Amino acid sequence: MPLNSYNAANIVLYAGGHPQREASVILPADGSLFAAVGVNKLIIERDSIEQLPEVRWQDGFGHPVLTAQQQAGRTLYALYTHINPDWNELPWSDNFPAILYTLVYPNSAAATFDKALIDPAQAMPLMQSSKENNAKPALSAVTQLSAVCWLIAFILLFAERSLSFYYSKSKTNG
Numbered sequence: 001m002p003l004n005s006y007n008a009a010n011i012v013l014y015a016g017g018h019p020q021r022e023a024s025v026i027l028p029a030d031g032s033l034f035a036a037v038g039v040n041k042l043i044i045e046r047d048s049i050e051q052l053p054e055v056r057w058q059d060g061f062g063h064p065v066l067t068a069q070q071q072a073g074r075t076l077y078a079l080y081t082h083i084n085p086d087w088n089e090l091p092w093s094d095n096f097p098a099i100l101y102t103l104v105y106p107n108s109a110a111a112t113f114d115k116a117l118i119d120p121a122q123a124m125p126l127m128q129s130s131k132e133n134n135a136k137p138a139l140s141a142v143t144q145l146s147a148v149c150w151l152i153a154f155i156l157l158f159a160e161r162s163l164s165f166y167y168s169k170s171k172t173n174g
Contacts, residue, residue: 010104012077017043019087024059026081026088034099039065039088043080053078056103066103077103 020043025036045064053069056077067078081087090096 008074010075010077012079014082015043015045015078015080017045017080020044022059022061022063024061024063026057026059026065026090028057034095034102035093037089037093037095039081041081041087045080 019041021040022042022044024039024042026039027036028034039059042059042063042065053067055064055066056068057066058064063080065080067080069076069078081090083090085091090099093099
């Protein structure tokens, strides 16, 4: 189907060619920031990187992974790998939706600022005042168990020694 029949502002196409195994990482080439993603297979472009359209992502060796080209009022992206776990780690990446969002909307404020941040006051634990007017966390109370643990250890030691003395005495006299 010809590209003119698609009514979309952004189109992603897989680049043609033979895949080659390569252990590398996908890195942004356009200044955007995302964590490096591992790649296992790539379609290596034979042309030099200067002859390609705008390179958005490249691998650790400088081969293009994603290129962008403006054509007839839309952006055509050529992907030199596949979105497949056999080819790369993009499907397993936690940042993959954010990476795609920054590609589709490069100049949006949401692409530069994380909307998932919370106010530091929301991260504070719930506090309640006690009789002494000292603020303590409402969900936890400090109880010292060291005296109880030592008492249990002493009782167990006394019981073990008593039983061992009793059984050793009955065997020698019996």
